[in-house]
Each structure stands twice: as C-alpha cells, then as structure tokens.
Amino acid sequence: MTSIAVVFHSGYGHTLRQAEAVAQGAGGILLPIDQDGLLTDEQWAVLNHAPAIVMGSPTYMGSVSWQFKKFADATSRLWMAQAWKDKLFAGFTNSATMNGDKLSTLHYLYTLAMQHSGLWVGTGLMPSNSKAAQRNDINYVGAFSGAMMQTPSDASPDEVVQGDLETARLLGQRVAEWTRRLNHV
Amino acid sequence: MTSIAVVFHSGYGHTLRQAEAVAQGAGGILLPIDQDGLLTDEQWAVLNHAPAIVMGSPTYMGSVSWQFKKFADATSRLWMAQAWKDKLFAGFTNSATMNGDKLSTLHYLYTLAMQHSGLWVGTGLMPSNSKAAQRNDINYVGAFSGAMMQTPSDASPDEVVQGDLETARLLGQRVAEWTRRLNHV
Amino acid sequence: MTSIAVVFHSGYGHTLRQAEAVAQGAGGILLPIDQDGLLTDEQWAVLNHAPAIVMGSPTYMGSVSWQFKKFADATSRLWMAQAWKDKLFAGFTNSATMNGDKLSTLHYLYTLAMQHSGLWVGTGLMPSNSKAAQRNDINYVGAFSGAMMQTPSDASPDEVVQGDLETARLLGQRVAEWTRRLNHV
Amino acid sequence: MTSIAVVFHSGYGHTLRQAEAVAQGAGGILLPIDQDGLLTDEQWAVLNHAPAIVMGSPTYMGSVSWQFKKFADATSRLWMAQAWKDKLFAGFTNSATMNGDKLSTLHYLYTLAMQHSGLWVGTGLMPSNSKAAQRNDINYVGAFSGAMMQTPSDASPDEVVQGDLETARLLGQRVAEWTRRLNHV
Numbered sequence: 001m002t003s004i005a006v007v008f009h010s011g012y013g014h015t016l017r018q019a020e021a022v023a024q025g026a027g028g029i030l031l032p033i034d035q036d037g038l039l040t041d042e043q044w045a046v047l048n049h050a051p052a053i054v055m056g057s058p059t060y061m062g063s064v065s066w067q068f069k070k071f072a073d074a075t076s077r078l079w080m081a082q083a084w085k086d087k088l089f090a091g092f093t094n095s096a097t098m099n100g101d102k103l104s105t106l107h108y109l110y111t112l113a114m115q116h117s118g119l120w121v122g123t124g125l126m127p128s129n130s131k132a133a134q135r136n137d138i139n140y141v142g143a144f145s146g147a148m149m150q151t152p153s154d155a156s157p158d159e160v161v162q163g164d165l166e167t168a169r170l171l172g173q174r175v176a177e178w179t180r181r182l183n184h185v
Numbered sequence: 186m187t188s189i190a191v192v193f194h195s196g197y198g199h200t201l202r203q204a205e206a207v208a209q210g211a212g213g214i215l216l217p218i219d220q221d222g223l224l225t226d227e228q229w230a231v232l233n234h235a236p237a238i239v240m241g242s243p244t245y246m247g248s249v250s251w252q253f254k255k256f257a258d259a260t261s262r263l264w265m266a267q268a269w270k271d272k273l274f275a276g277f278t279n280s281a282t283m284n285g286d287k288l289s290t291l292h293y294l295y296t297l298a299m300q301h302s303g304l305w306v307g308t309g310l311m312p313s314n315s316k317a318a319q320r321n322d323i324n325y326v327g328a329f330s331g332a333m334m335q336t337p338s339d340a341s342p343d344e345v346v347q348g349d350l351e352t353a354r355l356l357g358q359r360v361a362e363w364t365r366r367l368n369h370v
Numbered sequence: 371m372t373s374i375a376v377v378f379h380s381g382y383g384h385t386l387r388q389a390e391a392v393a394q395g396a397g398g399i400l401l402p403i404d405q406d407g408l409l410t411d412e413q414w415a416v417l418n419h420a421p422a423i424v425m426g427s428p429t430y431m432g433s434v435s436w437q438f439k440k441f442a443d444a445t446s447r448l449w450m451a452q453a454w455k456d457k458l459f460a461g462f463t464n465s466a467t468m469n470g471d472k473l474s475t476l477h478y479l480y481t482l483a484m485q486h487s488g489l490w491v492g493t494g495l496m497p498s499n500s501k502a503a504q505r506n507d508i509n510y511v512g513a514f515s516g517a518m519m520q521t522p523s524d525a526s527p528d529e530v531v532q533g534d535l536e537t538a539r540l541l542g543q544r545v546a547e548w549t550r551r552l553n554h555v
Numbered sequence: 556m557t558s559i560a561v562v563f564h565s566g567y568g569h570t571l572r573q574a575e576a577v578a579q580g581a582g583g584i585l586l587p588i589d590q591d592g593l594l595t596d597e598q599w600a601v602l603n604h605a606p607a608i609v610m611g612s613p614t615y616m617g618s619v620s621w622q623f624k625k626f627a628d629a630t631s632r633l634w635m636a637q638a639w640k641d642k643l644f645a646g647f648t649n650s651a652t653m654n655g656d657k658l659s660t661l662h663y664l665y666t667l668a669m670q671h672s673g674l675w676v677g678t679g680l681m682p683s684n685s686k687a688a689q690r691n692d693i694n695y696v697g698a699f700s701g702a703m704m705q706t707p708s709d710a711s712p713d714e715v716v717q718g719d720l721e722t723a724r725l726l727g728q729r730v731a732e733w734t735r736r737l738n739h740v
Contacts, residue, residue: 037621059636062329062666063618063626066592070621079616085494097312097327098335103288104666107477110490111617111659114514117494119548120480124455124487127282131337131344142282144247144484150283152316159316178489184554222436232634246442247447247481251407255436264431288372289481295675296432296474299699302679304733305665309640309672315657329669363674369739432699467682467697468705473658501707501714505557512652514617520653522686529686 002049004028004179006172007039008056008092009068013157015058015094021165022054022092025172026179037070048078052088052179054172055112059095059105072112079115088182089113090121090175091146091147092168094160096153100143106146119182123147124174125167136163138170147171187234189213189364191357192224193241193277194253198342200243200279206350207239207277210357211364222255224343233263237273237364239357240297244280244290257297264300272308273367274298275306275360276331277353281338283326290330304367308332309359310352321348323355332356372419374398374549376450376542377409378426378462379438383527383555385464388519391535392424392462395542396549407440418448422458422549424542425482429465436526447483453464458552460491460545461516462538466523468511473514476516489552493517494544495537506533508540515540559583559734561727562594563611563647564623568712570613570649573704575649576720577609580727582735592625603633607643607734609727610667614650614660627667634670643737644668645676645730646701647723649715651708653696658679661701674737678702679729680722691718693725702726 006023010016010032023030029050031043039047047053057064064072078084092110094104113120122145128137140163141148149164191208193200195217208215214235216228224232232238242249249257263269276294278287298305313322325348326333334349346351376393380386380402393400397422401413409417417423428433436441448454461479463472483490492515498507510533511518519534559581565571571587578585584605586598594602602608614618619627619680632641646664648657677700683692695718696703704719 012592061624061631062670063624063627063663063720066621066625066628069616069618069624072616073621076616083494084288091453096314098314098325099288099327099333100285100312100314101288101329101666101670103284103286104663108618108659108663111515111656114492115656117514120490122484122487126452129281129283129285129287129335129337130339133337142284144286144487145481148284152314152318157377177364181552213544239437247485248439248442248478251436251440251443251468254433254439257433258436261431267681286447286481286485289478293433293474293478295665296471296700299677300432302677302699305675307669307672311637325550329672330666367736440600440688466684467701468653468684468695469658469697470682470684471658471699472656473656499651499653499707500709503707510653512654514656518654520684522684522688524685 004052005050006054007031009033021168022172025169026176028076037067054090056092062101085117089118094149188236190235191239192216193216203353206353207357210354211361222252227309239275241277247286270302274303374422375420376424377401378500379403388538390522392542407437424460425479426462432471455487459488464519486538558605560605561609562586564588573723576723577727580724581731592622609645611647617656640672644673649704
C-alpha cells in the first residue's frame with residue numbers, strides 16, 4: 001500500500017501548518033499546490049497511487065482558494081475516467097473568522113470527493129462546547145465534516161492554536177485508521 | 186405598511202432571546218412556533234401581511250429544528266400561490282458549538298426564502314477576527330448570511346452572550362432599514 | 371453482521387418506491403418513519419445494530435420533510451453517546467422538479483451523518499448527460515453525493531421513472547459492497 | 556444610475572450565451588473574466604459603480620471555475636473596505652448534467668454576495684414540473700436561488716436550450732426591476 005496524500009494550498013503558511021499536522025497524524029505525504037495552482041507530475045503520481053487523499057485549503061472569500069480550485073478543475077480528466085474511484089477522502093480548512101463560511105469550504109471539498117466517487121470521512125470528534133471549554137481544546141472550533149482551524153487575521157503561522165493543530169492531527173490519524181481498515185491491513 | 190415578522194422556534198429559551206433582539210432591532214412582531222411546530226391563524230395572518238420575514242431556529246442535528254421544518258412544510262400552499270413573493274427575508278440561529286453546522290441552518294433558511302421568491306439580506310457586518318478580538322464583540326461568531334449566536338451547552342438563556350444579542354439586534358435593524366427602502370417609506 | 375437499514379419518510383408513496391429499490395440493492399431492511407415522524411422501538415433497535423444506514427426523504431420546501439427531521443432530532447441522545455460512530459451512511463431523495471433543491475436535502479443527510487461520525491458513500495455513478503441521453507437512463511437526474519429521483523408533481527407512485535429506481539438500486543448495491551469491505555466479510 | 560454588471564466566466568461559450576441572455580433581460584453590461592481569471596481596470600470600474608452585479612460561471616468539478624474563483628479572491632480588498640455593500644446580487648450557472656452540483660455553484664455565488672453585504676435575488680420563477688412539462692419550458696431545470704442552464708456535454712454553444720436562455724433573460728429582467736425599485740427610479 002502506498003502513502004496517504006495530503007494535497008493542499010496555503011497562501012501565507014497557516015494552512016501549511018495545519019497540513020503538516022494532518023500529515024503527521026496520517027503518516028502521509030505533503031503535496032503543496034503552488035501559487036499558480038499547479039502540482040508537478042511526481043505529485044500527481046503520488047495522488048494517483050494514494051489509497052486516501054486529504055484535501056486542504058484556506059477559506060478565501062467563502063470557499064477554497066482559486067489555486068486549490070485550479071487543482072480541482074485539473075482533475076476533470078481523472079474524473080472522466082473515474083480514476084480516483086473508491087479512494088478515501090477527507091478535508092480541512094483555516095480562516096481568520098470563527099465561522100466565516102469555513103463550512104462552505106468543507107462542503108466543496110466533499111462535493112469534489114463525491115464527483116470522484118470516493119468515500120468521505122469526517123473528524124469523528126465531539127465539539128468542546130460547554131461553559132468550561134477553552135479555546136485550545138480539541139475541536140473547539142467545532143466541525144464534524146472536516147477539520148477547522150481559526151487563526152486571527154493578524155496572527156503569523158507561528159501563532160496558530162495548538163488545539164486546532166491537534167484537531168488536524170487527529171483527522172489525519174482517523175484517515176490512516178480507516179485506510180488500513182478499508183485495505184484490510 | 187404592516188409589521189416585520191420574526192417567526193422562530195426556540196426549544197429551551199436561548200433562541201427566544203435572540204429572536205427578541207432581532208425583533209427589537211427591527212421593530213417587529215414575535216411569532217413563536219410552538220413545540221408541535223404550529224402557528225395560530227392570527228400568526229399566519231401577520232406573516233402574510235408582513236413586508237419582511239426574519240426566520241430563526243436553533244441548530245439541532247445540523248439544521249433547523251423539526252418544529253421549524255414543520256412550519257416550513259406548512260408554507261407549501263403559500264409557495265404554490267407564490268403568496269410571499271417579493272418579501273424581504275433574513276435568518277438567525279443559535280447552537281452550542283462555535284461552528285457546529287450553524288451555516289447549514291442559515292443555508293436552509295435562505296433556500297426556503299428563495300423558494301418563496303423573496304429577497305435575502307444578511308448581517309452586513311464584518312467579523313471581529315483579529316488577535317484583539319473579544320468573545321463579546323459584535324459578529325465574533327462571524328457570519329455574513331445571517332446572525333449566529335453561540336451559547337455553551339450548559340448555559341441557561343440568562344447566560345447568552347451580549348455581543349451575540351447585539352449582532353442579532355443589528356440584523357433586525359438592517360432588515361427594518363431595507364424594508365423602508367424597498368417600500369419607499 | 372446484521373442488516374443494512376434503509377430509514378426514510380415518504381409522504382405520498384414515491385419515496386417509498388425509491389426506498390424499496392435501495393433496499394433491494396442493499397439487501398436491507400425498510401424502516402419507514404411514520405406521518406408523525408416516529409419509529410418503533412424495534413425499528414430503533416435495527417438502526418442501532420445496522421453496520422450501514424441509508425437515509426431517504428422527499429425534498430419538501432428545500433430540505434427533508436419535517437417528519438424526517440423529527441427522526442433526525444430524535445437521534446440527539448445517540449449522537450451525544452456517539453452510538454452510531456463509524457457506521458456507513460448514504461442518502462436519497464425524490465422531488466417533482468429536476469433540480470428543485472434536491473442537493474440541499476442530500477447535503478443535509480450528509481451533515482447528519484457527519485455529526486454521527488459516520489463514513490459517507492455516494493452513488494459512484496457517472497451522469498448520463500450527452501445529447502444521446504434519455505430520461506430513463508441511470509443517473510440522468512445526475513447526482514454524485516446520493517441518489518436523486520424526479521417524479522412530476524402530478525404523477526402517481528406507479529409512474530416513477532424506472533431509470534431513477536435503478537439508480538437507487540445501484541446506490542443500495544454500492545452500500546452493500548462497502549459494508550462487506552469495511553467488515554471484511 | 557449606472558449599469559447593471561454581468562460578470563462571468565465562460566470556458567467554451569455556453570455560459571457566454573447564458574450571460575448574454577441575462578444581460579439582455581437586465582439591460583446590463585457584459586464583463587467576461589478572461590481565461591487567466593482576470594478583468595481589466597475598466598471592467599473593475601464598471602463593477603464598482605454598478606447598482607447590481609449578476610455573477611455567472613460554468614459548474615466545473617462541483618463549483619465555479621477557477622477563473623471565476625480567482626476573480627472572487629481578487630475582490631478581497633473590496634470586501635475589506637465593504638465597497639460593494641448594499642448592491643443587489645444574483646447568479647447563474649451552466650453545466651452538462653441535469654443536477655450535477657449546479658446548486659453548489661449557486662450557493663457559492665450567494666456566499667460571496669453575502670460576504671460583500673449585498674442583497675440576493677433569485678429567479679422568482681416556479682418550476683415546470685408536471686407530466687406535461689417540456690424540456691424547453693421556462694425553469695424546467697428548476698432552480699429558485701439563481702438561473703440554471705443544462706447543456707449536454709457534446710452540445711455546442713449554438714445548441715443551448717432556448718427555454719434555459721429565456722430563464723436567464725427573466726432573471727436579468729427581475730434584477731433590473733429590483734434595481735429600479737431599490738433606487739426609487
């Protein structure tokens with residue numbers, strides 16, 4: 001079995017940190033989409049062989065970045081051939097606002113995965129939402145369909161919230177567990 | 186011109202407080218959907234005459250409560266007649282989790298408004314999302330398409346966040362301003 | 371391994387036919403939600419033991435029927451306990467209009483499944499969308515995230531489109547195949 | 556009052572035809588986003604002065620094309636300044652499949668409009684969905700939140716369905732009527 005792929009775009013480095021956490025949890029390979037929305041042939045080959053693909057993007061203006069969307073559009077030939085059918089998919093996103101339409105981004109990633117006839121797995125995490133909840137808790141941002149990270153608009157990539165990174169790491173771990181189960185390893 | 190209607194369901198009183206804030210901002214009439222999902226004939230009459238309808242529901246299991254949905258389904262005859270065409274619509278929701286699929290609820294309220302051939306107006310508020318942001322800020326929860334309130338799972342209706350109530354009040358105020366503008370008052 | 375559950379609401383019998391086709395494909399058990407939005411204790415027991423749950427509802431006023439939503443809301447205690455974690459989920463819907471916000475219904479079913487920490491599987495079917503396409507083709511209505519059926523507003527349950535039923539049957543079959551694979555049978 | 560803007564991307568000419576129909580109905584100005592996702596300074600100036608903006612894109616891989624998304628991302632500075640606040644917005648999309656996630660595209664256009672604090676107006680059209688319905692009917696594809704066009708995957712721009720163009724034209728007309736009403740003209 002080849003490696004889990006973590007394909008993502010990061011504009012300023014925050015989503016990169018989230019992707020690294022996912023990859024750490026999944027034992028996966030990072031495939032950063034460049035600032036022109038492109039991947040190398042080698043990166044495409046990793047995707048094509050991966051049993052599971054975790055997709056990530058910042059939420060810009062209410063959905064994935066255009067660079068991520070360019071990647072998505074570039075999968076149309078693979079879609080026509082249903083070359084990614086039956087892979088496992090999951091998703092993550094970062095933005096500055098607590099809600100800020102991050103769910104719209106996760107919905108898009110799911111929609112893309114469904115077109116590719118994949119299975120989708122979410123965080124499997126309950127939210128931290130009592131009065132005792134702390135910002136640094138796992139899944140405090142509170143998503144089910146994928147991992148969300150919230151980083152203030154003026155915070156550097158060094159300042160992302162550890163609990164959000166841990167949430168991302170756990171998503172990666174869940175993807176790895178399901179990948180093993182689906183492949184009877 | 187008759188009054189703006191604020192039609193909503195509240196399970197435990199939190200969404201009621203949000204509805205009251207909306208109604209205060211809008212100068213509107215509260216139309217609570219009861220625990221069986223019903224309105225009285227008088228309440229339906231207010232809705233039918235209202236130039237604007239603001240709809241609210243807690244987010245339960247990823248969308249509006251069943252009581253709100255029963256109300257929505259009961260509008261199908263009005264929909265057939267397009268009796269609410271060209272009214273102004275807006276929406277709000279409360280849940281325990283920061284995200285917690287509240288956007289799914291707002292998307293549903295918007296979808297319902299579009300079936301009724303309404304206009305939709307959102308918060309018109311920028312989010313508070315810098316490092317200096319405080320939980321009590323206006324639109325800290327951070328939504329554009331409608332007003333979101335987040336109340337911890339173990340908090341009473343007395344403990345809702347004032348900033349979230351103010352966000353709701355401002356949505357009501359925005360609906361009132363647009364209602365005047367649309368009706369040349 | 372116990373049986374795949376097909377839990378659904380049908381208002382007038384059209385969605386029932388779609389549910390029967392799903393159940394036929396899946397080798398599953400039909401669990402009709404009644405007109406008050408209720409299931410029996412026996413039906414809940416089947417759900418609790420099922421390795422996979424396929425959920426269906428007509429699209430009424432832009433989402434699932436209130437009866438289906440009442441069922442969804444009634445799962446909140448199971449959600450708190452994450453009692454359905456790691457089950458496989460899928461969904462289907464019928465409505466009178468070609469689009470008619472059916473995707474909104476499927477999005478809701480997916481959202482509910484994610485809250486229950488399930489895996490989601492779609493149709494795995496390419497759409498029939500060339501000039502030679504016929505209304506009776508498999509996946510002519512054209513959905514990926516779940517099975518869609520379109521039945522004219524004045525058609526009886528006897529008049530549903532065979533190709534739409536076959537689409538539903540194939541979704542059931544796909545759920546059965548993945549259920550076997552996930553459980554190493 | 557300056558002109559209604561119809562800003563859109565068309566990959567192969569089908570969405571262009573839809574945009575032309577919208578512009579005809581609205582008495583609006585066509586602003587085609589180029590194949591690199593760019594507009595000229597003059598086109599941006601038209602957008603900034605327009606009282607209403609109708610946005611259109613083909614549905615590619617489940618949402619707007621990357622070129623449209625690049626345009627959307629380029630509005631982030633205008634968003635920061637809320638420079639488009641209180642404009643009227645509407646949307647349209649074309650794809651090969653009857654459903655094919657076109658609603659996902661319209662949801663995105665709406666989400667973008669809400670971030671810009673706009674008002675959103677839909678088709679205001681009932682669907683043609685009885686047994687007597689014909690493919691060429693107005694709103695046969697059947698959308699409320701925006702205009703949908705469905706063109707088979709192997710059809711040229713000359714072969715788009717007239718009823719879908721008329722649906723688009725009526726959306727444009729509705730936008731023009733509301734623009735007049737909102738501006739008391």
